[in-house]
Amino acid sequence: MSGIYVIGGGAAGLAAAIAAAREGADVSVIERSEKPARKILATGGGRCNFTNMRMDRDSYYDCPSEYVSAFLGVFPPESALEFFFSMGLLPVIRDGYVYPRSEEAASVRGALLAECEKRRVRIHNNTTVTGIVRTGDGFDIQTEGYTYRADRVIIAAGGKASPVFGTDGSCYGIVRSLGHHVSSLSPGLSGIVCKSPITSASGSRVTASLGLYAGERLLRITRGEIQITDYGVSGIPAMSLARIISRNKGSDLRICADFVPNLTEDEIRSVSGTRCGLSGLVPARLAAVLSQEADPAASAKNYNLIPEGTSGFDNAHVTSGGVELSETDPATFASRIVPGLFFAGEILDVDGLCGGYNLHFAWASGVMAGFSAATGRTFAGMEISDEHRALFERCEIGSRRS
Ligand SMILES: Cc1cc2nc3c(=O)[nH]c(=O)nc-3n(C[C@H](O)[C@H](O)[C@H](O)COP(=O)(O)OP(=O)(O)OC[C@H]3O[C@@H](n4cnc5c(N)ncnc54)[C@H](O)[C@@H]3O)c2cc1C
Numbered sequence: 001m002s003g004i005y006v007i008g009g010g011a012a013g014l015a016a017a018i019a020a021a022r023e024g025a026d027v028s029v030i031e032r033s034e035k036p037a038r039k040i041l042a043t044g045g046g047r048c049n050f051t052n053m054r055m056d057r058d059s060y061y062d063c064p065s066e067y068v069s070a071f072l073g074v075f076p077p078e079s080a081l082e083f084f085f086s087m088g089l090l091p092v093i094r095d096g097y098v099y100p101r102s103e104e105a106a107s108v109r110g111a112l113l114a115e116c117e118k119r120r121v122r123i124h125n126n127t128t129v130t131g132i133v134r135t136g137d138g139f140d141i142q143t144e145g146y147t148y149r150a151d152r153v154i155i156a157a158g159g160k161a162s163p164v165f166g167t168d169g170s171c172y173g174i175v176r177s178l179g180h181h182v183s184s185l186s187p188g189l190s191g192i193v194c195k196s197p198i199t200s201a202s203g204s205r206v207t208a209s210l211g212l213y214a215g216e217r218l219l220r221i222t223r224g225e226i227q228i229t230d231y232g233v234s235g236i237p238a239m240s241l242a243r244i245i246s247r248n249k250g251s252d253l254r255i256c257a258d259f260v261p262n263l264t265e266d267e268i269r270s271v272s273g274t275r276c277g278l279s280g281l282v283p284a285r286l287a288a289v290l291s292q293e294a295d296p297a298a299s300a301k302n303y304n305l306i307p308e309g310t311s312g313f314d315n316a317h318v319t320s321g322g323v324e325l326s327e328t329d330p331a332t333f334a335s336r337i338v339p340g341l342f343f344a345g346e347i348l349d350v351d352g353l354c355g356g357y358n359l360h361f362a363w364a365s366g367v368m369a370g371f372s373a374a375t376g377r378t379f380a381g382m383e384i385s386d387e388h389r390a391l392f393e394r395c396e397i398g399s400r401r402s
Contacts, residue, residue: 003025003026003027003028003150003151003152004017004020004025004026004027004028004150004151004152004153004154004370004373004374005027005028005029005030005139005141005148005150005152005153005154006020006027006028006029006030006153006154006156006370007030007129007132007141007153007154007155007156007157007171008029008030008031008155008156008157008158008171008345008347009029009030009031009033009036009037009123009125010031010036010037010039010040010156010157010158010165010166010167010345010362011037011039011040011112011345011359011362011363011366012156012158012344012345012346012361012362012363012365012366012369013029013031013036013154013156013157013344013345013366014029014036014037014112014113014116014366015083015112015344015362015363015366015367015370016154016156016342016344016365016366016367016369016370016373017029017116017119017121017370018112018115018116018119018121018366018367018370019366019367019368019369019370019371019374019379020154020370020371020373020374021116021119021120021121021370021374022119023370023371023374023375024374025373025374027119027121027122027370027374028121028122028123028124028148028150029116029121029122029123029124030124030127030129030141030143030148031123031124031125031126031127031166032126032127032128032129032166033125033126033165033166034125034126035125036113036123036125037109037112037113038165038166039158039162039165039166039167040105040108040109040112041105041106041109042105042162042165043105043359044099044105044356046104046105047099047100047103047104047105048099048100048104048105048107048108048359049097049098049099049355049356049359050080050084050091050098050099050100050108050356050359050360050363051077051080051081051098051356051357051359051360051363052077052096052097052098052355052356052357052360053077053093053096053098054096055072055076055077055357055360056068056072057069057072059352059353059355059357060350060351060352060353060357060361061188061243061320061351061352061353063325063349063350063351064325066330067325067330067350070330070331071330071361071364071365071368072364073381074331074364074368074379074380074381075363075364075367075368075379075381075382077098077360078384078389078392079363079364079367079381079382079384080098080360080363080364081098081384081388081392081395082382082384082388083363083367083382084100084108084111085388085391085392087111087112087114087115088111088114089101089107089108089111090391090395091392091395092395092397093392093395093396093397094396094397096355097355097356098356101395127143127144127146128143128144128170129141129142129143129157129171129174130142130143130144130174131174131177132153132155132174132177132178134178134338134340134341137151137339137340138150138151138152138340139151139152139153139340139341141153151340152340152341152342152373153340153341153342154342154343154344154369154370154373155171155174155175155341155342155343155344155347156343156344156345156347156362156366156369157170157171157347158171158319158345158346158347159185159318159319159321159322159346159347160172160185160187160313160316160319161187161188161189161190161313161316161317161318161319161346162313162314162315162316162317163313163314164314167319167346169185169313169319171347172185172322172347175323175347178335178337178338178341179337179338180323180324180327180335180337180338181323181324181327182321182322182323182324182349183321183322183323183324183349184321185319185320185321185322186243186246186247186310186319186320186321187242187243187246187310187311187312187313187315187316187319187320188242188243188246188316188317188318188319188320188351189239189240189242189243189316189317189318189351189354189358190239190242190310190311190312190313190315190316190317191229191231191232191233191234191238191239191242191310191311191315192232192233192234192238192239192241192242192245192255192305192307192309192310192311193231193232193307193308193309193310193311194231194232194233194255194305194306194307194308195232195306195308196232196305196306197289197292198228198233198286198289198303198305199228199229199230199231199232200285200288200289201228201283201285201286201288201289202228202229202230203227203228203229203285204227204228204282204283204285204286205225205226205227205228205235205283206225206226206228206259206282206283206286207223207224207225207226207261208223208224208225208226208237208257208258208259208261209221209222209223209237209257209258209261210222210223210226210233210237210238210241210255210256210257210258211255211256211258212241212244212245212253212254212255212307213253213254213255213256214248214251214252214253215251215252219244219248220240220241220244222236222237222238222240222241223237223261224236224237225237226238226257228286231311232305232307232308232311233255233257233305234311234315236354236355239317239354240353240354241255241307242310242316243320243351245307245309245310246309246310246320247320249309253306253307254304254305254306254307255304255305255306255307256302256303256304256305257302257303257304257305258300258301258302258303259281259282259286259290259300259301259303260281260282260300260301263281264301265297265298265300265301268281268297268300268301269297272296272297272300277291277296278290278291278296278297278300281300282300290303317354317358318346318351318352318358319346319351320351321349321351322346322347322348322349322350323343323347323348323349324349325348325349325350328343328348331368331378331379332368332369332372332378332379333348333365333368333369333372334369334372334373342369342372342373343365343369344362344365344366344368344369344370345361345362345365345366346358346361346362348365350365367379
């Protein structure tokens with residue numbers, strides 16, 4: 001059977017399938033795992049931070065501004081709210097971070113799958129695509145044992161991050177075989193490996209500020225709850241440094257950790273002079289490590305960690321690098337090399353900050369690619385009524401819990 005075939009039943013693939021099917025196209029999804037969109041269940045610590053109301057060009061690392069403007073212009077965060085509201089899912093918004101109102105990632109996955117079923121999207125689970133060949137005015141999609149015939153193909157097979165969810169990067173070879181180029185790949189948003197005495201405080205969580213330096217040059221500063229692990233540090237502030245660390249190997253990198261960012265060194269000294277010592281300010285096991293230093297209060301404000309690398313693709317949330325953006329049209333996500341071929345999601349060279357930006361790109365690129373593949377036209381945006389906007393505003397309930 002021909003029609004539109006979507007490779008990968010993850011966030012971007014299901015969004016693309018829904019957008020194409022809503023335009024009346026005959027849509028099939030090929031997914032290698034036994035169930036689609038398993039990764040969504042793990043997102044946002046099981047709550048799925050599916051977009052962010054505060055979004056601009058800087059939310060995506062090194063992505064050309066005309067590319068970001070192209071997708072944010074027609075698919076801003078409100079479009080993600082409308083897209084899910086159209087499937088019966090309401091958000092909860094804290095400090096701009098958007099989750100499903102149920103605070104369960106399963107609601108997001110469930111809404112996508114129910115809509116696919118309603119729109120008669122066929123999902124072939126347990127089917128790995130091993131090759132795609134352009135034939136005449138269509139494509140042969142090779143899988144183990146069967147070749148599917150497609151009129152148009154949307155590749156939404158993700159990257160190499162967290163292969164436990166089916167994303168082992170196997171589609172990069174297929175993309176190259178079609179004439180596309182893939183930029184250098186590295187783990188984005190992953191833990192930082194560093195040999196340091198603080199690893200003995202593994203399991204401790206503390207609000208800290210992390211400054212990443214190359215020599216004396218400050219590259220980036222992040223702040224929030226970090227987790228100390230047996231290999232180094234993790235948590236959003238640490239993970240947000242992974243991409244820069246991967247791409248600046250050999251640059252005399254150093255992370256300066258401030259474990260008590262809201263107190264001065266003198267204030268720490270006066271508090272830690274009491275019976276509790278530093279354990280009144282930071283978790284006891286971290287306090288024990290800091291108390292071994294010559295000046296514990298100074299170390300609490302300025303603790304040097306030497307990053308040896310990241311915790312790798314196995315633990316990364318996203319892949320940095322992917323299909324070269326210059327080879328795709330940012331208005332349609334169509335290939336500029338192969339007619340009838342489209343891309344969506346993490347397989348493209350777009351990676352965002354931690355906080356809903358990566359899933360937002362998956363929905364935006366998925367909807368735009370799906371619409372264009374089905375209609376041959378450029379997606380012009382979603383109409384959002386005043387009533388819906390007012391409803392979304394009422395979904396804002398104050399600060400972020402995590
Ligand atoms: C633990 C974790 C937490 C995260 N939390 C968040 C968050 O809260 N907010 C946020 O914005 N982002 C988050 N992310 C990132 C986000 O999940 C991804 O950026 C997003 O899922 C990418 O969507 P995608 O559809 O492009 O790829 P994926 O969701 O990775 O889907 C790709 C699909 O393609 C399938 N596939 C791969 N190769 C083949 C093949 N050869 N044949 C057939 N099928 C194939 C895979 O099995 C997979 O189902 C998180 C990631 C992880 C790992």
